[in-house]
Amino acid sequence: NAGVMQNPRHLVRRRGQEARLRCSPMKGHSHVYWYRQLPEEGLKFMVYLQKENIIDESGMPKERFSAEFPKEGPSILRIQQVVRGDSAAYFCASSPGQGDYGYTFGSGTRLTVV
Amino acid sequence: AQTVTQSQPEMSVQEAETVTLSCTYDTSESNYYLFWYKQPPSRQMILVIRQEAYKQQNATENRFSVNFQKAAKSFSLKISDSQLGDTAMYFCAFASWGKLQFGAGTQVVVTP
Numbered sequence: 001n002a003g004v005m006q007n008p009r010h011l012v013r014r015r016g017q018e019a020r021l022r023c024s025p026m027k028g029h030s031h032v033y034w035y036r037q038l039p040e041e042g043l044k045f046m047v048y049l050q051k052e053n054i055i056d057e058s059g060m061p062k063e064r065f066s067a068e069f070p071k072e073g074p075s076i077l078r079i080q081q082v083v084r085g086d087s088a089a090y091f092c093a094s095s096p097g098q099g100d101y102g103y104t105f106g107s108g109t110r111l112t113v114v
Numbered sequence: 115a116q117t118v119t120q121s122q123p124e125m126s127v128q129e130a131e132t133v134t135l136s137c138t139y140d141t142s143e144s145n146y147y148l149f150w151y152k153q154p155p156s157r158q159m160i161l162v163i164r165q166e167a168y169k170q171q172n173a174t175e176n177r178f179s180v181n182f183q184k185a186a187k188s189f190s191l192k193i194s195d196s197q198l199g200d201t202a203m204y205f206c207a208f209a210s211w212g213k214l215q216f217g218a219g220t221q222v223v224v225t226p
Binding site: 031033035041042043044045048055056089091093095101103105107108110 | 147149156157158159161164205209211212213214215216217218219
């Protein structure tokens, strides 16, 4: 039973390009969460999604960032027109559903903007 | 809004000794969960221990145990018989209504 799969593991983008980060939740999990970890800091909540629904996006920057979790396929975190300050590790976690706090984390995607 | 505070940026402990990491939180929720996660240099987030707020008994997982003081909103982690492999960042986290919120972390360094 594969865990939470994130890809790519490392992503390098030039300023102004788009970054797409993918997260496939654990089998049987229908809830996905995205977190950002800046160097030497803790994980900051970004967005919480169910299939085809955004439940809580209170941690998402208002511009350039978007997330989706379609009916089929992985969850995608999209960052448009990346800037140096977007360089960070982005983690995805999944859980079976609301009320079940059995979170499983992926290994993260390290985004470097040059 | 909930907040999680870890006031110790770094702790050093010798092998086989015991270290205690502090965590306090603030919430108006009555039902919630508390967690300690470990992040070694590999960056993988590893669950160490979990506590449901409605349970009075402190959770224990092998060498890891917590002291949960609900009234004081305190959730400390004790690592007993420390091993070199325990060297990592340790994050305290709070969850209610789905999302996890993390503290800033405590770097634990275990020395021979």
